[in-house]
Amino acid sequence: MRHDGGETELIPGLDDVPRVPAEQPPGRPAKKDTKPARKTAKGGKGARRPAEDLPVARVAVDMSLPHLDRPFDYLVPAELDEKAVPGCRVRVRFAGQLVDGLMLERAAESDHEGRLAYLERVTSSEPVLAPEIAALAREVADLYAGTFADVLRLAIPPRHARVEAEPRPEAVPAEAPPAGDGGPGPWAEYPAGPSFLKALERGGAPRAVWTALPGPEWPAAIARAVAVTLRGGRGALVVMADGRDVARVDEALTAELGEGRHVALTAEPGPAERYRRWLAIRRGTARAVVGTRAAMFAPVSDLGLVVLWDDGDDVHAEPHAPYPHPREVLALRAHRTGAGALIGGFTRTTDATRLVESGWAHALAAGRDRVRRTMPRVRPVGEDAELARDGAARTARLTSLAFQTARQALELGPVLVQVPRRGYLPGLACGRCRTPARCGACQGPLALVSAHASPYCRWCGRIAGDWSCPECGHRHVRAVVVGARRTAEELGRAFPGVPVRTSGREAVLDRVGERPALVVSTPGAEPVAEGDGYAAGLLLDGWVLLGRADLRAGEETLRRWMNAAALLRPSAPLVVSADGGLAPAQALVRWDPVTYAERELAERREVGFPPAVRMASLTGTPAAIRDLLAHARLPDGAEVLGPVPVAVTGRAAQDAGAPEKERALVRVPRAAGPALARALREAQGIRSARKAPESVRVQIDPLELI
Known part of the structure; x- marks a missing residue:
């Protein structure tokens, strides 16, 4: 699929699937002739005409239905010829409704045999979707059995017209060296640290799993790696778990690079300021970015380094479909763009250990003598x-x-x-027989907020001042967890x-x-x-x-x-x-997290648990899960575990009319991971096309399996 009107670029994951021609949206019957549909202006005077050059626009419509997960062709009217640029936001008529979309490219002709509808309007001529991000989004959607539209919602923030209209600040020249002395700095404490920096500065693609020394120097070490990457003429992307860590690295980057050479992407400044900073990255004004989870899709031009700190933190897990993890996304970006990668933390996860064992990355750690001098x-x-x-x-x-x-x-x-x-006391039990104290209305756990308060339910919030143990009748409680x-x-x-x-x-x-x-x-x-x-x-x-x-x-x-x-x-x-x-x-x-992680990974490999294997979690009603598995052409060797009932917590536990939910796990070898995702995506498409009444939540390699 062409993205920018230039050379042809195939989106990974589509070259091994039969191409579905871009076609007229559902609800409009296709016709034999290929003449463009004309829209008469008010008063019957004139008609819309297609643009003379590259009149066909391929649009990614903002629809999450799996069976419609493909681009659709529209005609570019002559009056929108200059505004309709690849990557811009558009409005189109889809199944009789006006919906948002992003233009992927413009083409000379369409494979569709029926009449094409016109673009209704160009919402903004700002090219917010970069070709590299479009290709990445397609690959992430395929990897996680999701849809292209869902990934784009995570990758591109909502538009603010006032911000787009602001004067553009001047970009820092690419050849301008960042501040700093250019030495290894904190990386001198690591035997392989200086060589890692030299490879980045020379335009190489070193990939390392970094076990950081205890202490406060890790933000300065990240800033120095970013500085040498910029000195080599490339951009850098740093992803942190929370806003506090972003603030620490932001401060270190300012001290290392100087003012105006990077931006911080977090939710704290508000939507308008966040969009302003995001535009600075997309326009090339800023060449380095540090941010939280959503920054993994930041459109840094000429990417030379991706950094992920503390990849084991569960805050990194994306709560929205298709639930991509920054570790996987940044690894894909580093592989696609030939950038370096640095996955660091005080400890090491089994996922990062697998990257080292596979040879994709190398270990970067200090010597034992240096560790002993700094550890508690x-x-x-x-x-x-x-x-x-x-x-x-x-x-x-x-x-x-x-x-x-x-x-x-x-x-x-x-x-x-x-x-x-x-x-205060988040867990209570009977003071005599130790039976867990639960709410009489919804069976939720009871807790205390202070020494003088009555127990309350953590699910429904009801006060349980008259609680008595259902087993022994005792009326006093004790702490289970303080x-x-x-x-x-x-x-x-x-x-x-x-x-x-x-x-x-x-x-x-x-x-x-x-x-x-x-x-x-x-x-x-x-x-x-x-x-x-x-x-x-x-x-x-x-x-x-x-x-x-x-x-x-x-x-x-x-x-x-x-x-x-x-x-x-x-x-x-x-x-x-x-x-x-x-x-x-x-x-x-x-102070040896590496040996622990290596042993943990070996044990999981023996019993067949992630990250040694790929697993998919399917959550829904029993009938919906059976239907999905019936349509899924699972790869050879796939093992279905369950389904088993899902424990319902919170206010949903009070709803007696809520349908019963179950969860099934599908386990395959890591090499069969792409085939598993493809099978589940196709099965979701079949159920979507048939308008199945109940949905199934599909997660690839979820953090919680038990």
Whole structure:
């Protein structure tokens, strides 16, 4: 398919599928003649005529129906000839309705045998869809069994006409060198770091999985990699998990590159400012970008480097169809454009380990001597056996070692306390028989928001002041899991006179000072301590993280622990409440996430779990899943697991009329992944064409399998 009126470029995934000719939208019968349909103007005077040069426009219509996932041909009227440029937004008549679309290209003729409708209007002549992004969107849609329109919604932000009309700022010349000394900077700590930078500067495509040293230097290291890429005349794209990490890298990029050489794409500035920054990338004004998940589709011209930080963070998972992961999308972009790739973090995921084992990327890590000098001193301890040693420790729900460690460290600076759950008491049970306390109306779990409040339902919000245990009749409850607010309250009593600050969902702190304080945080919300970092750290209730019924429980626990531990000063004490014999705790003690990830990947390969295999999750009613599987021509060796009932939570659990949902898993070898996605996409198209009353949610390699 041609995208820009120049050389022909095939979109991957279409060359092995029979081409469906672009045709008249449904609802209009095709005719034998090929004359263009004419639209008479008001008053009967004149008629619309097609443009003389390249009169056919191929349009990606904004429709998510799988059986209509292809471009459609329209005629370009002469009056829109100059405005209708490839990549612009248009309005077209589709099945009797006006819908939005994006013009992929203009052509001299159409394969359609019937009459073609005219473009209704050009919404904006701004070419927002770049050819490279169009090809990438098609490949992502095919990889995740989705539709082209769904991917484009993720890739292109909504239009703001006022922003488009603003004067264009001047672009920074490509030959202008960025600020900085040009040396390896933080990469000098890694044996392969300087050679990685040299390859980027020379226009190469080095691909590395980076295990970063603990400490605050990682934003500066990313900024230096971006700087050398720009110095080599190419652009760079950096994707972070959340806005706080984006702000840290944004600050480092400004210090490294100078003003005006990059943009930050997040939701905080608002839709108009975000669109303004996105246009700066599309127009080539900015050649480097850092942003959250949606930035993976940013149209950086002449891409030379893609960076993904902390790829194991579940915030990276896209919640909208077709649910692409930035790791896969950025890997595709690096492969398609010949760009370098850097996937980094304090720990390493099994997915990144598979990239190293396959030879697609190389490991980039510091030597063991350097790691030992920067890592904290980790002590895993039991939780219940030591609580009786100290009365104040028992009050604060701390082991004696944790209590003593915090008390001594508070003389030197702030102490970080990580708690797995937010809230006060997010889990309650009967005080006598330990039966979970549930709501009498919807069976949702009960919780407490403070010491003086009544239990309430976390699903429906009802107050359960008259709750009694259905098993033994007891009317008092006890905590099953203690939240961050309750922990802060207990620590305040155990350490009188010491400031206690909390960071979580309600209020996330970005930084804390160097003065002594207890900082209680949930995983992922830990603020950075100014100066050298935290004087000590306490990782509480490790059993909550390790005990989750999840395939990635151990991997995710180690990631959360190491991200918190990396904020401590070198050789600072770190107490983790977990069995020291468990593999994640041992990996933390040795600060060796690579060996843990390699062993985890080997075990998953033995039992056939991702990322060693490809899996598709099908969620819907039992009848819909059976219908989809009946139409899917699954590849040889495909294994269907289930379907099994899906646990319904939240307010949906109260709706007695809601249809029963089930989930089936389809497992294939990794080599058969494209065939599996193609089979499910075709089956979805068949059901869509037949107007099946119930839909099936299809996810390729979902994060949650259990």
